[in-house]
Amino acid sequence: MSSEIWDPGLQSERTRLAWVRTAVALSTGGLAAAGLSARAGLGPLFVTGFVLAALCGGILLVRTAARFRAVQRALHRGDPLDDRTDALLAWIGTLCVVAGAVCFVIVSRF
Numbered sequence: 001m002s003s004e005i006w007d008p009g010l011q012s013e014r015t016r017l018a019w020v021r022t023a024v025a026l027s028t029g030g031l032a033a034a035g036l037s038a039r040a041g042l043g044p045l046f047v048t049g050f051v052l053a054a055l056c057g058g059i060l061l062v063r064t065a066a067r068f069r070a071v072q073r074a075l076h077r078g079d080p081l082d083d084r085t086d087a088l089l090a091w092i093g094t095l096c097v098v099a100g101a102v103c104f105v106i107v108s109r110f
Helices: 011-040 044-077 084-109
Strands: none
Touching: 011 044, 011 084, 044 084
8 A cells, every 4th residue: 555645635535524413413403302292292203203314324323434434445446335225214314304394384374
């Protein structure tokens, strides 16, 4: 291995930190929203949706380290990157939070 810095811009490290921020936001936001929904008595559908968002965030957080290592290997080998699973988890979690928040606003107005 050469002593030269391969990635002087540290793009993959910044990407890893972005995934960590996304995972933490989904986890904490989902749990907080689930707690508020349960306290407001909105029913199990709301709580389940927000808990699902928190679960997606937790899975993303656990996968972050393994994903970073896989990205580093792929970049050094010149292989294509595959992050469909992580992107799908982030999309599902975000969709659960948004759908739950919209429903929460609509129900709380009546």
